[in-house]
Amino acid sequence: MSISKIYTIDTVDMTLIKTNPPSLVICSSGRTATSGWKSPFLSKYIYVTPPEDGIQEFDFLADSPAPGTITIPVLTPIHGDTLLLDVDVANYWGEGMPLMGVRVHGVANAKLAGMKEEPSMPAPQQLAAGDIGNYQAMVPQALSFEADIKPKFRTRDVVCMKAVSGFDLHNFEDVKRKAEDINGTLKNKTMPKDGPWPDADIELFGKWIDGGMNP
Ligand code: HEM
Structure with missing residues (x-):
């Protein structure tokens, strides 16, 4: 098996969890070009200088099938998630340089999720x-x-x-x-x-x- 980028990205969802310090959950779904891909994960880009748009990029990677494996050439859904602990959104890139969003890349496309706060959850409904x-x-x-x-x-x-x-x-x-x-x-x-x-x-x-x- 070798680690490669998946084919396309369908959705990217990012949520800031207001723990102290806060963390960020990033969930992405996409499709591989064949069956047989395993162990999906989101790999964070490391920057020497902060990007101008304030967007943190990720590659959506997974273990591709070994050469010689029998696979079916159909777009196959796959999900990847990652948790960034201890995120200071307002100063993510350095003093006064906020995180503006995350973008997840596949081979054919990339998708962006903007920053949103954890919504408050209404109380569960009570049955009589x-x-x-x-x-x-x-x-x-x-x-x-x-x-x-x-x-x-x-x-x-x-x-x-x-x-x-x-x-x-x-x-x-x-x-x-x-x-x-x-x-x-x-x-x-x-x-x-x-x-x-x-x-x-x-x-x-x-x-x-x-x-x-x-x-
Ligand atoms: C059928 C699927 C799911 C169920 C049943 C479910 C259930 C719940 C429940 C019961 C809570 C309240 C927290 C608690 O009681 O401790 C919660 C909160 C939360 N869940 Fe889920 N969840 C589901 C899927 C997801 C997915 C896919 C995500 C991420 C993409 C997610 C992200 C969150 C977040 C961030 C919170 C914190 C409060 C909020 O933002 O609304 N959940 N969920």
Whole structure:
């Protein structure tokens, strides 16, 4: 395997997490030109002099398939994430020189994400006791975490939420513990950050909770 740039970049999402000191989560999705690429990551450019536009550039890299490997020549989706700890946005490039955004490069194109602040999250919606009773009556079959819920969380969801809040969306105990918070963010469509779930999946998560959160 050798490390190469992926083919195209589709999305770049950057969020400043207001911890003390703050950190920056960068999530990017793109496509490789063939199947068989592994271990995606974002590689930060190192600068001798700060760039004039104040943009931090990254290459989206991954392990390309070894020569001789059988691959399928189709554009294959891939996600890469990185966490920059201890970021002083206002003085990122030096005294008074702020970070203006990040740009992620593939072979065919590059995409830019501007600086935005962590939005405040509305409180999860509360169900009335009566609602839960009615809801359960409509859900005869038991849903399970492994079969029905876990596959709904993508790698980028898992990586982002581990970095931001320390819980693992592919771990049953973590999802059970945070179920009401997760349900709230799914229902008010603040999560996932890059676009809400289809309504049917949001309902499914609620049904899994109402069904007793089976493993
Ligand atoms: C289905 C996928 C996701 C779920 C269920 C989810 C769930 C949540 C929950 C429950 C919180 C509140 C924090 C807490 O309770 O500790 C949260 C916050 C947050 N999540 Fe996610 N998340 C998802 C995907 C993502 C992705 C893909 C990103 C990054 C691109 C992301 C970035 C954040 C950030 C930055 C916060 C902090 C508050 C905010 O900015 O709104 N999440 N998420």
